[in-house]
Amino acid sequence: MTGLNIFGKEVFDTLFIDWQIMAAVAIISVILFLVGMYIQLDKWGRGIPEGATKPIGAWGALKLIVGGIFVKGIGHAFEVLVLDVLFQRRTYRRRKVEWLMHILIFWGWIGLLILTIVAAAAEFAGPFLFNQDYTYFVGVWQFLKLPNNIFGLMLVAGILIAIGRRLLSKSKDVQARNADVDWILIIGLLIVVATGFYSQYLRADVFQTPRDIISAYPAGFFDNFTVMFHEVFTLLFCVAYLPFSKYFHMIAAPLTILVNHGGE
């Protein structure tokens, strides 16, 4: 098994699971995500406001939402994006603990996503830009270890606050009907985080050579089940499942804040 050969250069030869499996799951996840988004947009596009005669459909809904975001200008939309979406100003004003939980989970997640993109870019940058072999990637990956740990721990801290809130504050004012469904998300995230840390432990700590080319892996390590499960589960749970789940508010709420220009 080797990495992916592109124009005679090899990339993804440092993954320690089969890149073909990863590519297939990633493509399936993105397709499912897009199908789910289309179904949601189509549902929203069925609205017929007073004065209109027919629904605007999925494409019309998308245009309306995007247009609505910029009604007050790009500057205002950017301000709302930064303050109300990325830093959740509305939540901060009233729910400090929940804000901290959201920020830790959100930025932990975003941080890991960014570092993953940086690592993927390093896979290509080594052979294509700097004419180096996999060692370029290994260097970058080692450099990213600390920020990866920080963002991972932020995610864990956020999840722990979420669990604590649900276990400790059970007043009727806080709990929605069928609030137990939240546990699916919390447990799902816990699985992602736990398997993620374990995967990192496997690569970085057990084998003192932090990450190596596929051929250098010891027998039985390549396509390790836990690592494979981590990658596949993360893609399916956090990407493919999102538009079909009860957590779709993760997409709809920021869009609503943007369309309503930060809310009242």
Place this chain on the structure above:
Amino acid sequence: MAKEKPSINTVNFSAAQLMEFDACTRCGECVKYCPTYDARDKNQDIEPRDKIQRWKEFMNKSYGLKARFLGPEKIAPEVIKKYTDDLYNCTTCGMCGTVCPAGINTIELWESNRANLVKYGTGPYGKQRLFPKLIEEGHNPYMKQQKDRLAWMTPDIKIADKSDIAYFIGCTAGYNQQVLGVSTARILNKLNVPFMALGEDEWCCGSALIRTGQQHINDTPKKSSIHNVEALKARGAKRVIFACAGCFRAAKIDWPRAYGKELPFEAIHMSQFLAEQLDAGKIKWEKSLDKTVTYHDPCHLGRHVGVFEEPRKVINSMPGIKLVEMKRNRKEQRCCGAGGGVKAGIPDLALGVAKGRMNDAKETGAQALISTCPFCRRNLLDGRDDLKMDMSVDDLVVLTANLMGLSTDVKPPAPGAPKESISDLFRTQIIPPKPPAEPKKEEPKKEEPKKQEPKAAVPPAGKK
């Protein structure tokens, strides 16, 4: 086999509003502040969050993933009826939207949802059904005559035929709360501000119909709005003063939508006008009043339109008056309970919410509660009376008129006139009790009469 039709439909919702149902995170922040949820003993069916979740579920059953492939899931009519009733247990005060971390515009959402359900056939609620006929035919919800629009005028009041300043009186002040009409007019006269009023040409602002989701019925609010705008424009109005928060909200938000463009005049609330006059040094206080007062922000003036500081500025300038704030003030105030058609449709709920607000006022130790909306005042008076609380409830304009040395007396009130027709703070007049009704002459018995429950003398559409 043909697929079953969805049990609900999506009329009156915009795409963005349907998205808002999916945006709710179920955090429950709205629940902490909802006045009707509190007044209904924390009934979870009344929660804004629960209503959003239920309609979202209806949408998913009708148009979601499963519905696309397997057909819509049936929703029992009684479930939709129950939802409708819960939806109308709301004053559309907008507090839920103010605190919503997802920024959902709940006021517009509830109104669209109500309009949808009126078209569906389960809305509105109770006596709210009388609004369209009353307002369409009589141009007011109180079953009064148009010719009596200015019946509150006293000989000392001067109203110009034409002026670039107009006073839009509104149905509540015009017919039931004369003290507000006379006080506003006398203040404007004293300030040498010539103003005109539409009189018989003034129609209901349409607020009651819009708030209860009945705006589409004969397009009455649209017709009323356009009529009022054109009438004011024809009389040369450049600025229109509103002393009713409900009418002001309608003029600021609903009329431009109906008119299809910007209004050809500036709409201004009387409290803003007074603050302006104060800044210009035109208001001279002639009296002092040693009282501690608290100020209730009407939803329609505060949260809906954003006027918070001007009324406080006027109160703080009054000699002898000490303003103390309720815990919930400005954007976070608690609704009086009258709006959204609740006063007419669900009076016990209106009373329950009003009592909550009066208790808020009591906590401050204030001797009087001041507001800037005749509809709030009426409902808070009811709450006060039910609680047998020793606190005056009056309008900022009435207090202003008195301290400017003006009379707030109305024409001698008719026996049994509404309690809100005179000033509560300056009790210079009394309302003679209503004479007992003459016993009905007994008609010769033709057959055994059916036993009937005595009917409560509750006038329609909140008229008392």
